[in-house]
Amino acid sequence: MKGRIFSVVGGMFLLTVCSKGDRGAVQAAPPATPPAVSSDVGAAVAAGGTITGKVKFTGTAPRNPAIDMSEEAACKAKYTTTPTEENVMAGPANALSNVFVYVSAGVPAGQTFPAPATPVVLDQSGCRYHPHVFGVMVGQNIEIRNSDPLLHNIKAIAKKNRPFNVSQPTAGMTKTVTFTAPEVMVNLECNVHGWMHAYAGVRPDPFYAVSGPDGSFSIKGLPPGTYTVEAWHEKFGTQTATVTIAGTESKTANFTFAAR
Amino acid sequence: MSNRPALCVILLLLAPGSRLLSQDTTAGKVVYQKWCAGCHGDNGAGDGQGARRMIPPPRDFTGAIYQVRSTPSGQLPTDADLLRSIDEGLPGTAMPGWKSRLSDRQRRDVLAYIRTFSTFFADTTQRPQPIAFGGAPAGGSGADALKVGRQFYDSIGCRKCHGDLGRGDGPSAPTLKDDAGHPIFAANLHENWRFNGGGTVEDIYHRLRTGLDGTPMPSFSDLLEQKFLTDEQLWRVAQYVRSLSPQEAPAVRDVVHAPLTKQLPHAPDDSAWTSVDVYWFPLVGQIIRKERWFAPAVSGLWVKAVHTADSIALRVAWDDRSESPDTAWLTYLGHVLGTLDSDDSTREQPALWPDQLAVQFPVSIPTGMERPYFLMGSPSAPVYQWRWSSSSRTTAVAGLARGIDRYDPLPAAGPGARAVYDHGQWRVVFTRALASPDTASQLPFRTGRAIPVAFFAWDGSNGEHGTRMAISTWYFLALDEPVPARVFISPVLAMVLTLGLGLLVVWRAQQKTSFRRQQ
Numbered sequence: 212m213k214g215r216i217f218s219v220v221g222g223m224f225l226l227t228v229c230s231k232g233d234r235g236a237v238q239a240a241p242p243a244t245p246p247a248v249s250s251d252v253g254a255a256v257a258a259g260g261t262i263t264g265k266v267k268f269t270g271t272a273p274r275n276p277a278i279d280m281s282e283e284a285a286c287k288a289k290y291t292t293t294p295t296e297e298n299v300m301a302g303p304a305n306a307l308s309n310v311f312v313y314v315s316a317g318v319p320a321g322q323t324f325p326a327p328a329t330p331v332v333l334d335q336s337g338c339r340y341h342p343h344v345f346g347v348m349v350g351q352n353i354e355i356r357n358s359d360p361l362l363h364n365i366k367a368i369a370k371k372n373r374p375f376n377v378s379q380p381t382a383g384m385t386k387t388v389t390f391t392a393p394e395v396m397v398n399l400e401c402n403v404h405g406w407m408h409a410y411a412g413v414r415p416d417p418f419y420a421v422s423g424p425d426g427s428f429s430i431k432g433l434p435p436g437t438y439t440v441e442a443w444h445e446k447f448g449t450q451t452a453t454v455t456i457a458g459t460e461s462k463t464a465n466f467t468f469a470a471r
Numbered sequence: 472m473s474n475r476p477a478l479c480v481i482l483l484l485l486a487p488g489s490r491l492l493s494q495d496t497t498a499g500k501v502v503y504q505k506w507c508a509g510c511h512g513d514n515g516a517g518d519g520q521g522a523r524r525m526i527p528p529p530r531d532f533t534g535a536i537y538q539v540r541s542t543p544s545g546q547l548p549t550d551a552d553l554l555r556s557i558d559e560g561l562p563g564t565a566m567p568g569w570k571s572r573l574s575d576r577q578r579r580d581v582l583a584y585i586r587t588f589s590t591f592f593a594d595t596t597q598r599p600q601p602i603a604f605g606g607a608p609a610g611g612s613g614a615d616a617l618k619v620g621r622q623f624y625d626s627i628g629c630r631k632c633h634g635d636l637g638r639g640d641g642p643s644a645p646t647l648k649d650d651a652g653h654p655i656f657a658a659n660l661h662e663n664w665r666f667n668g669g670g671t672v673e674d675i676y677h678r679l680r681t682g683l684d685g686t687p688m689p690s691f692s693d694l695l696e697q698k699f700l701t702d703e704q705l706w707r708v709a710q711y712v713r714s715l716s717p718q719e720a721p722a723v724r725d726v727v728h729a730p731l732t733k734q735l736p737h738a739p740d741d742s743a744w745t746s747v748d749v750y751w752f753p754l755v756g757q758i759i760r761k762e763r764w765f766a767p768a769v770s771g772l773w774v775k776a777v778h779t780a781d782s783i784a785l786r787v788a789w790d791d792r793s794e795s796p797d798t799a800w801l802t803y804l805g806h807v808l809g810t811l812d813s814d815d816s817t818r819e820q821p822a823l824w825p826d827q828l829a830v831q832f833p834v835s836i837p838t839g840m841e842r843p844y845f846l847m848g849s850p851s852a853p854v855y856q857w858r859w860s861s862s863s864r865t866t867a868v869a870g871l872a873r874g875i876d877r878y879d880p881l882p883a884a885g886p887g888a889r890a891v892y893d894h895g896q897w898r899v900v901f902t903r904a905l906a907s908p909d910t911a912s913q914l915p916f917r918t919g920r921a922i923p924v925a926f927f928a929w930d931g932s933n934g935e936h937g938t939r940m941a942i943s944t945w946y947f948l949a950l951d952e953p954v955p956a957r958v959f960i961s962p963v964l965a966m967v968l969t970l971g972l973g974l975l976v977v978w979r980a981q982q983k984t985s986f987r988r989q990q
Contacts (some may be wrong), residue, residue, distance in 0.1 A: 282642045362628025364689035367545075368650050373591070374536055375545035376682045378689035380627045384697055391596070402687030403631045405646030 259433045260456035262314075264463050266307045266426040266442060270470035272299045273446070278338070278406045285360050286338035286404075296406050297343045298446050299470070306426030307468060309344040310444045311396065311412040313419035314430065315451070317438030324416045326350035330387065333399070333409060335363045335379070340399065340409035344445070346419040347411055349393060355379070355386045363407070368398040372413065395443060410445060442466040499584030502577045507585075510565065515588030517651075523812040525565045526766040528653055535589035536650065538683040539668040541601040544690035547591055549599045553582050563658075563665030563770075602680055602692070607672050608703050611710035620711025623704050627691060629712075632657035637715045638895025640792040643687075645800045645932075650685045654806035656768075657687075659790050659895070660712050664720035665770065676709035721751035721771070726921065726947040729776035735784045736777065739891045739898035744786055747775045754928055754941035759846055760875050761814040766807065767941035768792070768930035778950045781905055783916050785948075787828060787926065788898040795861055795931030796823035807934045824931030825862040827940075828899060831855070831872070831925040832914045832948075842923050845945050847872040855914045857886050859899055861931070864890040867901060871912055875938050881912055905950075918950040 275295040280287040287294075300308040330352035334341045336359060347353055355365050357379035366376040371392040379386065390397060390413040401407035412419055418438075420428040430440075437455045447468035454462050504513070510529040512518040517531030530537070539556050540548040557578050560568035569578060586592040610616050624630065624637075632647065634640035637660030649655045663670030668678050682690030694700055727750045736743040752774060756767040773788040793800045804821040813819065832855045833843050848854035853871040856878065867888035870880040887902035907913040916922065926943045929935040 362631055364687065366650075366687065366689065370534060373545040373547075373597070374534075374650065374684060376684060376687070376689040377544055377693050378627065378682075378691050380694065381699060384693070384699070386693055402647055402689075403628065403643045405643065405648075 258459065259431070260435065260459055261429060261431045261461040262433065262438070262440060262454050262456070262464050263427065263429045263461055264312070264465045266310045266312070266422040266428065266444075266466045266468070267305045268299075268301070268307045268447060268468040268470045269305065272301045272305075272470050275299060276406075280338055283338055283359075283361055283404070289337035294337065294339065296408075297339070300343075300424070302424045302426055306422075306424070307444065307447075308422050308424050308426060310422040310426075310428070310442050310466070310468075311344055311346060311410065311419065312422060312428045312430065312440060312442045312466070313346065313395065313412055313414055314416070314433070314438045315395075315441040317436050318416050318418065319436070322416075324348065327417075330354040332356060334358055335365075335401070335407070338363075338401075338404045338407060340407055342409070342421070344396075344410045344421050345412070346421060347390065347413055348417060349391060349413060349415050350389055352387050352389055353411070355388065357382055357384045362403055363401045364403055366400050366402060367411075368400065369394055372397060395441075396445075408445075412443070440464050442468075444468055447471060494583030495580045496584045496587055498577075499580035499582070502573065502581040503584050506569070506573070507581065515585065521565075523810070524765040526653065526807065526810060527564055527649065527655060528651070528810070529565070531651065532585050532588035534650075534685075535591040536685040538685060538688075539678075540599075540681050540684070541604070541677065542599040542681060543602060543692060544682040544684055547597050547599045549601055550582060552599075553585065554578065557582060559669070561667045562669070563662075563667055602677075604673070604677060604680065605702060607676065607710065608706050611672060611706070612714065616707050617711050617714055619704060620707035620709070620714075623700055623708045624711055627694065627700070627708065629708070632687065633660055634792070634895050636894040636896075637661060637712065638790050638792060640895035644792055645797075645803045647687045647803075648806065649687075652806075653810050654803050655686055656792060659792070660715045661790060662770065663713060663716035670713070670716065670720075672706075672709050672713045675712050676706055679705055679709060723752060723946075724750055726949050727774050727776050727924065729778045729783065729785075729948060729950045731918075731951055731953050732777045732779060735779050735782050735902060736786075737784065737887065737900060737902055738889055739786060739788075739900050741900075743777075744775055747777055747786075750774045750946075752926060752943050752946060754926065754943050757846070757875075757938055757940050757942045760938055762938045763814055764935065764939035764941075766811055766933070767928075768933035768935065769928040769941045772926050772928065772943070774926075776948060776950075778905065778916070778918070780953075783903055783905055783950065785830065785901045786898065787830065787901075788896060789828070789928055790896050791826055791928075791930050792895050793826075793930065793932035794892045795826045797932055798823065800932035804932055804934050811934075819934070821934070824929070824934070824936040825860045826897060826931050827861070827927075827929040827936075828859045828897070829872075829927040830857045830901060831927065833923050834871070834912060834914060835910070836914070836917060836920050836922055842945055844874075845925055846942065847875045847878075847927075849874055850877070853912075855912065857888075857901055859888050859890065859901070861890070861892070861897075864888070869913060881909070883909060883913070916950060919952040921947040921949055924948045 275298050278294045278296060302308055326348040331345055331347045332354050334356045357363055360382045362380040364376060364378045367374045371394040372390040377386055393415045394413045396410040396412050399409040418430050418433060420430050422428045433456050435456050440452045440454055442450045450466045452464040454464050456462060508519055510519040510521045515532035517529045522529050535547055537548040540552045542548060558568055558570040560566045591597050630641050631643045632641040639657040639659040641657060644657045647655050658666060668674050679691045682688055695702055751771055753771045754769050756764045758765060769789050769791060775786040777784050801821050808819055808821060834853060834855050843852040843854045850873045853873045856872045857867050857869055859867040865888055867885045868880045869885040870878050872878045888899060890899045905916040907915040923945045925945050927940050929940045
């Protein structure tokens with residue numbers, strides 16, 4: 212019996228010794244690829260072709276619900292008009308922003324891309340996320356900041372990545388996280404403020420973009436090949452297009468969603 | 472040095488303490504299919520037959536997201552964490568403890584099988600690393616410690632969901648959802664015996680550090696690293712939260728004793744109530760008659776009673792995180808109705824239902840052990856019920872229930888009722904004359920008798936109305952009789968008499984002695 216206890220204690224000791232060194236971060240796993248020396252992904256892939264396009268929608272965009280921020284005076288004070296959710300961000304001529312456009316197939320398997328050293332910054336300000344939709348590479352840091360003088364919790368809902376749920380009760384707090392597997396999309400939300408949602412497209416390569424206020428996007432540096440391009444919108448679903456790139460040319464892929 | 476990791480792995484595998492080698496997933500599958508699949512589903516996706524009858528729903532093992540862990544948020548649980556949930560169950564949920572039902576071997580095997588539902592457990596980069604928790608600082612129940620705890624309870628935002636007094640009624644509470652989108656309630660911090668991960672100060676502190684992954688409850692570990700508060704201050708929060716619940720989980724005492732008082736306290740917060748003994752009764756979902764209800768919001772009631780020479784006052788308090796009807800809870804209510812399977816084929820639309828309470832007595836005090844059917848009587852043996860509703864707070868109706876779906880109000884005025892809703896708790900006082908003008912239908916209260924009593928509660932914002940409610944079984948109410956004067960006089964009389972007799976004997980003995988001496 213004594214020997215048994217000793218071995219259990221010994222095993223626990225070993226576990227402790229062996230686990231030293233990679234504590235702390237929510238995603239403790241090391242990135243699959245060694246960290247890039249160059250911090251500029253754009254430069255590394257700039258040589259290839261480009262896919263540009265515009266995202267639009269047909270029909271009438273649903274109204275974004277107004278947010279009642281009466282519980283949070285510090286957030287409410289950051290707005291001059293009643294803030295709304297950002298479910299459907301329509302621009303001029305039915306342009307649709309906040310669409311995550313990415314190459315979902317066609318990049319040769321086995322080809323690896325270093326994660327940029329620059330982190331993606333996700334700011335919580337005025338009880339909303341900035342940006343609302345963003346792309347990030349596997350292993351790339353996401354720096355989550357709280358610019359509001361009040362409690363936010365940041366919960367990641369994911370299937371291929373480990374989820375997490377951490378709290379930032381005051382302004383100035385930061386948290387750095389990384390995701391270890393490609394996943395479109397990882398949902399980020401605050402449960403204190405049920406209206407706060409952000410969406411992260413986690414990709415193994417840098418071939419993604421988010422449509423701007425005029426609905427335009429641009430994916431650069433693609434090597435020659437035939438690609439499936441997918442456009443994801445949080446309310447309108449997904450659309451795909453096939454684009455063949457021959458050299459350093461620029462090809463167009465426009466997407467039109469039906470409002471629903 | 473570079474060989475250290477490899478060496479460690481080898482040593483770990485060789486260590487006899489490594490239990491993994493002795494676990495058998497094939498045997499675990501047999502145990503799982505017999506005991507677990509009914510709720511958790513054949514493929515571990517939390518979609519068994521019983522799944523849509525419960526809130527919170529059974530764990531979906533495929534995501535390997537677990538609430539009760541010793542590891543940081545986002546990490547896998549350790550085997551010991553999982554085994555604890557299997558052994559002890561998850562209080563406040565439908566998950567029972569299996570320690571007494573399955574053997575050591577069976578529990579370890581089923582644990583090994585559960586791990587196979589997710590690829591995360593096979594991923595060697597995902598090894599869980601338990602947090603090195605320290606011990607609780609001393610003096611945790613002192614006023615100063617609790618004050619510090621309360622201060623940080625506010626500043627780290629606990630009140631946002633758990634409410635100012637901790638009854639799960641915070642401003643964000645109606646919007647809470649778990650990862651799967653199911654409605655989830657913020658824990659009522661006054662009921663530590665229902666905390667998923669255990670109710671001790673240590674359990675609470677551990678949950679603050681790890682968070683409850685998959686739920687809105689975040690980890691607060693970063694606050695220590697970023698020096699927002701110290702470890703001792705976080706312990707104080709845990710100690711404060713612990714202080715909100717009673718020392719011991721309430722135990723059921725079957726008989727509510729109503730002492731005799733001079734004045735009847737009509738108001739729920741009358742100071743006279745503070746000196747009256749309180750009795751706790753658990754409630755469960757009504758799952759006997761359709762439409763059944765598997766997810767009752769009211770888990771228990773606190774009951775006090777007093778009486779005067781001619782009247783009775785009964786005070787019922789229960790925690791309810793919503794003051795229904797409340798439009799703020801309509802979305803939550805919709806989620807509840809959408810999550811649970813209904814007995815009807817048509818799904819009910821959310822509506823602004825009120826909170827309700829029914830107090831039930833027999834029509835007359837039974838002479839033997841026979842009592843009417845506890846679930847609101849029957850057509851042939853009705854029961855006498857007081858019904859109170861939050862939509863007309865200061866009145867209550869008296870009536871006869873003839874089964875769960877038939878309630879006939881009596882023409883006479885109901886009992887008096889006064890109600891207070893305060894930070895997640897209803898407190899209602901019913902008053903009535905002991906004598907009844909209509910003894911055929913309204914129970915006359917009499918002292919010194921065990922009067923059967925039962926309770927029913929509805930939380931409108933949880934979708935409860937009609938037969939969807941929380942129910943109790945029969946308990947008893949006893950109106951203490953005034954203590955007759957002879958109880959006090961008899962012992963004194965007996966003592967005086969004994970003393971007198973004693974003196975007499977002594978006196979006689981002395982008389983005899985002196986008589987002999989004279990001779």
